[in-house]
Amino acid sequence: MLWACVLLPHLALDGVLRRRANHDPLVLVDGAVNARSIVAVNAAAREAGLRVGQRLMAARALLATFEALPCDHQAADRWQRFLAAVAYRYSSEVSLLPHAIVLEVSRSLGLFGPWPRFESMLRADFTALGFRHRIAVAPTPHAAYVLAGVEDGQAVLFPDHLPRALQAVPTRKSRLPAAAIEALSGMGIRTLGQLLKLPRDGLRRRFGAELLQAIDRLLGELPAGLDSYRPPDVFDLRIELSHEVENLAALVFPLRRMIGDLAAYLAGRDGGVQRFTLRMEHREGRATEVKVGLLASERDAGMLFELARGRLEQVQLPEPVLGLRLVARDLPAFVPAGRDLFDERPANALPIEQLRERLRARLGDRAVYRLGSTTDPRPECAQAVAESAAAYHEPHPRPTWLLDRPIPLRGPAPRILAGPERLETGWWDGAEACRDYYVIETSLGQHAWAFCQPGERSGWMLQGWFA
Amino acid sequence: MGAVVALSGMLDARQVWRGRAMPVPAGEQPTGWAALDASLPAGGWPDAALTEILLPADGVGELSLLLPTLARLSQGKRPVLVVAPPYLPCVAGWQQHGVDMRRVEMVAASDADVLWATEQCLRSGSCSAVLAWPRQADDRALRRLQVAADAGKALGFAFRDRRHLPAASPAALRLEIEAAPRSRVWVRKCRGGAVPSQPFLFPRSLH
Numbered sequence: 001m002l003w004a005c006v007l008l009p010h011l012a013l014d015g016v017l018r019r020r021a022n023h024d025p026l027v028l029v030d031g032a033v034n035a036r037s038i039v040a041v042n043a044a045a046r047e048a049g050l051r052v053g054q055r056l057m058a059a060r061a062l063l064a065t066f067e068a069l070p071c072d073h074q075a076a077d078r079w080q081r082f083l084a085a086v087a088y089r090y091s092s093e094v095s096l097l098p099h100a101i102v103l104e105v106s107r108s109l110g111l112f113g114p115w116p117r118f119e120s121m122l123r124a125d126f127t128a129l130g131f132r133h134r135i136a137v138a139p140t141p142h143a144a145y146v147l148a149g150v151e152d153g154q155a156v157l158f159p160d161h162l163p164r165a166l167q168a169v170p171t172r173k174s175r176l177p178a179a180a181i182e183a184l185s186g187m188g189i190r191t192l193g194q195l196l197k198l199p200r201d202g203l204r205r206r207f208g209a210e211l212l213q214a215i216d217r218l219l220g221e222l223p224a225g226l227d228s229y230r231p232p233d234v235f236d237l238r239i240e241l242s243h244e245v246e247n248l249a250a251l252v253f254p255l256r257r258m259i260g261d262l263a264a265y266l267a268g269r270d271g272g273v274q275r276f277t278l279r280m281e282h283r284e285g286r287a288t289e290v291k292v293g294l295l296a297s298e299r300d301a302g303m304l305f306e307l308a309r310g311r312l313e314q315v316q317l318p319e320p321v322l323g324l325r326l327v328a329r330d331l332p333a334f335v336p337a338g339r340d341l342f343d344e345r346p347a348n349a350l351p352i353e354q355l356r357e358r359l360r361a362r363l364g365d366r367a368v369y370r371l372g373s374t375t376d377p378r379p380e381c382a383q384a385v386a387e388s389a390a391a392y393h394e395p396h397p398r399p400t401w402l403l404d405r406p407i408p409l410r411g412p413a414p415r416i417l418a419g420p421e422r423l424e425t426g427w428w429d430g431a432e433a434c435r436d437y438y439v440i441e442t443s444l445g446q447h448a449w450a451f452c453q454p455g456e457r458s459g460w461m462l463q464g465w466f467a
Numbered sequence: 468m469g470a471v472v473a474l475s476g477m478l479d480a481r482q483v484w485r486g487r488a489m490p491v492p493a494g495e496q497p498t499g500w501a502a503l504d505a506s507l508p509a510g511g512w513p514d515a516a517l518t519e520i521l522l523p524a525d526g527v528g529e530l531s532l533l534l535p536t537l538a539r540l541s542q543g544k545r546p547v548l549v550v551a552p553p554y555l556p557c558v559a560g561w562q563q564h565g566v567d568m569r570r571v572e573m574v575a576a577s578d579a580d581v582l583w584a585t586e587q588c589l590r591s592g593s594c595s596a597v598l599a600w601p602r603q604a605d606d607r608a609l610r611r612l613q614v615a616a617d618a619g620k621a622l623g624f625a626f627r628d629r630r631h632l633p634a635a636s637p638a639a640l641r642l643e644i645e646a647a648p649r650s651r652v653w654v655r656k657c658r659g660g661a662v663p664s665q666p667f668l669f670p671r672s673l674h
Binding site: 368393 | 523524525526527528529530531534545546552553554555556557558559560561562563564568569571572573574575576577580583584587588590591592593594619645646647648650671
């Protein structure tokens, strides 16, 4: 067993920062209303001298203008669950620890490559999503959790090396029970190495079974006792905008983030999305909904974003938008399009599925279609929008253009090239037709397919062109 | 600027660059009409380029001219796209010419969107040929289509009215169809060679 731990030290702040495009000073505050203190600062605020732990009042004295948002613990939990869904892509065993995600990787290494490559893939994913992180790998989840807290990038790949790697870890970073840590430092025990040398009997008498259990979990003598994470079956992401947005252009940035998150979530469960809803929330619970539907299940972030934006551009906003919510319930399996080794298309070609979706997004859902023939002999009913055509071969000449409905053909008497072909049919549905069809040539040199009443050779009705 | 310089002297000193037509790869996209292929410098349609077809009216054989090509392309991997046709393509008629209608996709677009859709299709690189009937196309729009066809390695066909003939066009090939008194196709412009002086006599059959 080998466990990777992704520690997320700035979960709440990153969750806020990632949906803003500007870099103005910003802090998160927590605590009672009259004694608020800073719990997280962004880079610009740190440069101005704001520190974690400062009172908000003191910070206001240091810097005139900065944004202070309440620290939303529920939002941080949501982000952690979302990131667990992303990590689920790499392992079926994912668990949550405070401010961290652990995942079992020994069986995934065969698929994703050796640990250094695996680690860089994990890092790339979390960096792309905008979450700062520290990663460590160890034979037990708790050891990985501890090592990630000490130093970024530690890798202990063999159980035999674990005790040595833990030797130098200070006890205050060992994530053992807090009461025990305080007492141990009073006893002069400052590193885990010193602690592990102490006789177990003495530790049990002094600290009870709890500390020994924690040590055993750390070393892998006891099962880790973690609950496995299961990704949800519905993707539901909501963000609140920092101000009222009146034009759609300002929604593009948060939208791109949300679609990116959706794509990461879909990659995590190896699925795709076929339909999703964008809800633009207004005041007092009113909302504008935009439904995005696709022909097939997809999960490419760039494509989904382009489609969503295409749909969004057609919307008229009745009032300012306060929040944006993306709900995807229809999450079928994703089947990647087969690629041909000897593909004759140019290298940067857009797949035909994406082209179809792009056209549909702007021109309407029914804008791209194929025609297939039916078995009805009447020209008006002889073809329909269809995926497959009836395998019927018409022996008589048929034009290449067909008019929606016949129109009178005026002008001098045409020259008859072929005909007549009698069509007498349709008695079963009331639209009975009895016509003599001819191929004629007009004075302009056009070849037309026209009909007249049986036996007559006048009153031509134009049905199509032999273009 | 006083002195008169002999042109021959400059030519000998290689100070004047004499434009030469780029060699055209031949025979990649035959039209299916042997006589027409023979008169075109590329031995067929200019590949990855826009072809403009000028018509006196609808129904003068503009599709018959293309159908052998479409029949051949519909057997390939990339589909044929028909953007905003003026009438409904008749399935039975196209099939009689050997076109596999499962590989032909229609795109319904309003007049304002026709050029956008055509450019998207051409540029995508996943269409073998794109047929379009642009009504509001100017020189710039056609140039965009020409560039898009080049980028997407597709055959672009723009059908326009004959009254646009006097205006210059960036299309690589311009054909004019004459219906009366006889069916003839004139090559009005072709990249990479001299314009043939004789028209192509266009046999019109019903099948």
